[in-house]
Amino acid sequence: MIRYILRRLLWVVFLLFAVSFITFVIFYLLPSADPAALRAGRQPNPELVATIRRQLGLDQPWYVQYGRYMKNLIFHFDFGFSYQNGVPVRQLIFSRLPASISLAAGAAVLWLVVGIGVGIIAAVRPRTKLDRASMGMALVGISAPVYWLGLVALYLFSSDIGLIPILPGANSYVPLSEDPFAWFTSLIMPWCVLAVSFAAFYSRLLRGNLTEVLSEDYIRTARAKGLSERRVVFRHGLRSAITPIVTIFGLDLGILLGGAILTETVFNIPGIGRLSYSSIVRSDLPVIQGTVLLGAFFIVFANLFVDIFYAFLDPRVRYE
Amino acid sequence: MSFNFGSKTNRPKAGKEGTPMKSIRVCSAALVALMLSLAVAACGSSGSSSDSSSKVGAVPAEQSLTGKTGGALTVLASSDVDYIDPGAAYYQFTFMVTGATQRSLFSFGPDDAVDPVPDLATEAADVASDGKTVTVKIKPNVKFSPPVNRVATSSDVKYAIERAFLPTVANGYAGAYFGDIIGVAEFQDGKAKDISGIATPDATTIVFNLSRGTGGVVAGALALPISAPVPKEYAAKFDAKNPSTYGVNQVATGPYMIEADAKGALTGYEPGKKINLVRNPNWDRATDFRKAYLDTINIEEGNDDTTVASRQILKGNAQVNGDFGPPPPVLKQIVSSTPDQLALTPSGGLRYVSLNTTLAPFDNLNVRKAVLAVFDREAMRATRGGSLLGPIANHFIPPAMGGFDEAGGLNGTGVDFLKYPSGNLALAKEYMKKGGFPSGMYTGGKELLMVGTSGGAAQKASEVAAAQLEKLGFKPKLRLVTQDSMYTKFCNVPKAKVIICPNVGWLKDFSDPQTILDPTFNGKNIVEVNNSNWPQLNDAAVNSAMDKAEVVVGADARNKAWANIDRQITALAPAVPWIWDDTANIRSTDVAGVINKFNSNWDLSFTSLK
Amino acid sequence: MSALLTVNDLKVSFDTEDGVVHAVEGVSYEVEPGKTLGIVGESGSGKTVGTLTIMGLTRAANTTISGQAIFAGEDLLTASEQQMRAIRGDEIAMIFQDPLSSLHPFFTIGAQLVEAIQVHNDVSKSAARSRSAELLTMVGLSDARDRLSSYPHEFSGGMRQRVMIAMALANEPRLLIADEPTTALDVTVQAQILELIADLQAQTGTAMIIITHDLGVVAEVADEIAVMYAGRIVEQAAVGELFANPQHPYTRGLLASIPRLDRDRSSGLDPIAGRPPSLIAPPSGCAFHPRCPRAFDRCPAELPPLEPAAAGSEHLVACLLGAAERSEKQ
Secondary structure, eight states: OOOHHHHHHHHHHHHHHHHHHHHHHHHHSSOOOOOHHHHHHHHOOOOHHHHHHHTTTTTHHHHHHHHHHHHHHHHHOOOBOOTTTTBBBHHHHHHHHHHHHHHHHHHHHHHHHHHHHHHHHHHHHHHHHHHHHHHHHHHHHHHHHHHHHHHHHHHHTTTTTOOOOOOOOTTTTTTTTTTTTHHHHHHHHHHHHHHHHHHHHHHHHHHHHHHTTTHHHHHHHHHHTTTHHHHIIIIHHHHHHHHHHHHHHHHEEEEEEOOOOOHHHHHHOOSHHHHHHHHHHHHHHHHHHHHHHHHHHHHHHHHHHHHHHHHHTTTOOOOO | OOOOOOOTTTOOOOOOOOOOOHHHHHHHHHHSSSHHHHHHHHHOOSSSSSHHTTOOOOOOOOTTTTOOOOEEEEEEEOOOSSSSTTOOOSSSSHHHHHHHOOOOOOEETOOOOOOOOOOOOOOOOOOOSSSSEEEEEESOOOOOOTTTOSSSSSHHHHHHHHHHHHHTTSSSSHHHHTTTBHHHHHHHHSSSSSSSEEEETTTEEEEEEBBBSSSHHHHHHHTTTGOOOOOOHHHHHHHTTTSGGGGGGGGOOOEEEEOOOSSSSBSSSTTTEEEEEEEOTTTOOGSOOOOOOOOOEEOOOOOOOOOHHHHHHHHHHOEEEOOOOOOHHHHHHHHHHHHEEHHHHHHHEEEEEEETTSSOOOOSSSHHHHHHHHHHHHHHHHTGGGGOOOOSSSSSSOTSSSTTTTTTEEEGGGGGGHHHHHHHHHHHHHHHTTTOTTTSSSSOOEEEEEEEEESHHHHHHHHHHHHHHTTOEEEEEEEEHHHHHHIIIIOOOOGGGGGGEEEEEEEEEEOTTHHHHHHHHHGOOOOOSSOTTTTTTOOOHHHHHHHHTOOSSHHHHHHHHHHHHHHHHHHOOOEEEEEEEEEEBBTTTEEOOOETTTTTTTTTTTOOOO | OOOOOOEEEEEEEEEEETEEEEEEEEEEEOOOTTEEEEEOOOOOSSHHHHHHHHHHOOOTTTTEEEEEEEEEEETTTTOOOOHHHHHHTTTTTOOSSOOOHOOOOTTTTHHOOOOOOHSSSSOOOOHHHHHHHHHHHHHOOOSSSHTOOOOGGGHHHHHHHHHHHHHTTTTTOSEEEEEEEETTSSSHHHHHHHHHHHHHHHHHHOEEEEESSOOOHHHHHHHHEEEETTTTEEEEOOOHHHHHHHOSHHHHHHHTTTTOOTTTTTGGOOOOSOOOOSSSSOOOSSTGGGGGGOTTTTTTTOOOOOOOTTTTTTTTTTOOOHHHHHHHHH
């Protein structure tokens, strides 16, 4: 197991290298803005443009630039400076991370509870009205675009522009460290909006899994032992049905930690998603690199954790 | 300035500046043309600043300059400032901040869009009659915010201008307006430690020695934040970094400062999140014309959905808008239900579709005229929300600027090809025939590269523009990219050989018409990178007229000279002007909003809570 | 001696989207304490559904059940779910066909055994573990204590079935239902498991129903055999009688398909032609008639009753052929 983890970690490092490399190359191949020109101002003389290019390191071949970037990153954990505002990218990312974590973690709790709850109810009452109604709603939830859902929520429930003004709306995010209560209330709507499609998807997935598991031979064995139906479903059924969900959950959470762009945008939550979006719009390569690497980091580590955790969940899986 | 022009914020950048002609001598000339009160305010000749503030021009009914002291104002913005460093700032929204935190030599009171008032300066700049020397006297009692805490001197202004030429700061307009100062080239090459042409004979006097007689322009540009003092002993270590980190360690001279810790590092600025302004403890009301009613100002950024943000302001959850205007549907609703929450101000800018005059088929004057004649500019304007957002442009100098009336005002210069706002196909065909296309239709067959901005109103405008060209048989090949990319990789780069740039435009830096026409149509301003003469117009007559007009002294004479240039340019049909933008600003009902008419944005130093 | 389990005219049908599945169509039998009943039939003959119904494991909204299943004086078909839970695993236990899929893959053997014990006995976990180890030893697994923390996939098929047997016997049931207990196992292991079941039954005195499609299996352990076809018992007799004197053409077919050492190899096996009938729309009359080599004009028209093969005989058969014709060699 230890050897397996070590090998996977090596693979993670390789993947992150590959991701950083690809981002770099894409940025050079696609028509994005010229950062030196953005800084050079009106009618600059060519020497000024050349100087700025040199200072940003843009006069070097791309592989030299890439090498320098990686060197600073590896030896100094330095992501460079934003072309846009000269602020260190590391500082930008770490100031944005708490918001993204708050949003992703809260929504994850919500969609797990709701998704699993609804999935179980639907699975143990197959083909009933309750089952059909909840699965129908779930289908709607999966199809609803997050941005649209966010706007609807704002116009319905936000305390400033909503019809039923009960919850803080857009631009109300407060860091947890400043005011935990305000943090919580400001995130209720974003959590719900972000969680809807996930909850819907998870409930449908769990219903499918659990229905299948409940027809397994070992469930019949459990019933034949005289176990209560509750114990059969929760201990024996859910234990198996939830395993694939853990895998997907790990990946979903990893992706969201790298930024939930649409939800962050509609509610103006200053997270990684908004940062990466604005950096792409402004061709701010160091910030793009930083956010892409962060996102990749979360995803590959989520993957690794899921695989390791899977071995604990399913004893048949053993890594050599 | 151009770079955020027509961005999703719908908000052009504009310089906050007075005409370059503000010598005492010029003032007397201005008296003839302008109302007395305006002229006095503009010249602000002498006396304490509190005096000059009381003289600020006629207050329109909706703007009251007296207000209640205290309270916090929330400003909603969708994006960040361009540069937090006042030495690099070149964007209307950023000027909203620098106007409250920095005292440049001259500034604008809220109700005068044309003439600046002395701010750090004690009186109007003295421009020598040959235009080669500009002398400014400085107040002896304006102090920097902590941790610097000392009085600002002429050396601090000198350093502020010097650092603007450092590549680590990379000011966008220093070269255009201060490039004639003697010794700039040596300083930029690193051969000189300072700019020899800026002299500081004493702590309250600064003298600019120029190689050409462009003193009028230099004096005018001193109302941009570039002239706000920067303490060298404090800032030099930050300016040595690449890029300079003075922006996030800046000190203030205005009534407000960006919240900072004891060492001066900003704590109230998080890029893309917020800018928090608090009172500057070292600001002395007696030295300033600003009212500074508010205690704190919180600019909250990242409100990308401008519909939601506009409604939040209208309902009172926030007080005023920052870098965005209300989207057309919201605007219509405000006009019909709560018009008093809306302020429409001429932006001092225009938008046009530029035609590359160096490449076929638009190297042919008659073909260009045909394009202007056929264009349905009403349809173009409709993409932005129609007549509410400003009049259809018929030439290039925008309204509320010197030279506008002289160039023909709203009606235009009289050329027939700009007579029909909805276009005139018959006339266009006539011009095509004159241009060598006997059928009246373009028969070249070649696809014409057209690069526009993707998304929103800009994309719609570029699509409408393409449709206009097709009416004459042109085959535009429309390529849509991000706005930054459209400028820096295509339209600003002559080598990219773009034939049509449908999403360009220009804003005044200050109300001198030179700031509109020179960067955009002067042949000598065609450069390889960041070119803003998009049609690459290089007409000998226009160029020489501009050379002469640059050193003309006196507002009337200058306005007349540049208006004639406007007529010349318009006759050459290098671009299709289609709107002189008005800027729409909104406020909540609990705020007594004051618009700074010069940069058509809320003036944080005069706005108060009710 | 009175019967431990008396099944009377048991009928089970399921409503499905394709139609009503008539899985069991009126089955009656008795099981006496300490005795073994073998139920033989092809898959889909209703042999498994019938016993699951007795266990209360087929109850669902779409299931229709009628008849009686009297166990120790109580009708299992009408007992409450709570009563059934108390009986399942305690009074009546089951062993299933595929021990791999019948054991939960994520729980240790120990956990699954302990659970089976604790659900019916108020004992501590450690006591339950000790009992589990004893049970594993009883079914012939060495190092029983260590094995408790193993997972099912770490065992061989035979070992897993021994675990299933141990689990079934954990609470000393009065009736053991073994559903195809050897089908999924290697041939060599099959014999060992059958021997084990027989031994344990002898030791504990439990009654047993063994369900199989393989007459060879029941021959070794059963006292009496019921042959099922399409949800009905078509022949029922003591094991010796049935093998010596099969009456129903279907039974004869089954016997002919058993490989036997005493038969000429060249004659080969004699599988029954055709496919098992649909339970949604079973053939009219005798359900076996489409496959029956002896079918005649009455067969599609009349449903043969299950009657003594000869007057007063304990050997029952449901066939329209006369007694003489039935005994004829084909």
